[in-house]
Amino acid sequence: MTRFHVLNGLIANLYAQVQPLLRKGGERLVSWGYAFKRGGIIWLWTIVWGIIGSVIALLISGGSLLLLISDPSSTTLAGSIIGIVVGIIVGALITSIGNYAAIVKITLDSIEETKKQL
Secondary structure, rough: OOHOOOOOOOOHHHHHHHHOOOOOOOOOOOOOOHHHHHHHHHHHHHHHHHHHHHHHHHHHHHHHHHHHHOOOOOOOOHHHHHHHHHHHHHHHHHHHHHHHHHHHHHHHHHOOOOOOOH
């Protein structure tokens, strides 16, 4: 399943949960200020997960590169390149999953908060 399919399913699920929160006249209960506040929180968590993923990628890739630089005869070039690539992939996965988790958590928390206001 691609990211597009996952995101599309997530949006459809969230729309189904938000649909009952709409008033009969089509007026929405959530204000723009509230929406921008939640959007800002998601943006900040995206930055945090980006930093965490980058640090992990740097640690894994940096370790492989440091091993290659410190003693080139003991390691192979291919092994070091694989270590660097694996570090980048692991960091990117952690960043992606963290971003999706932040979006889901904050959105569902917002829905629960809105339901309590009814």
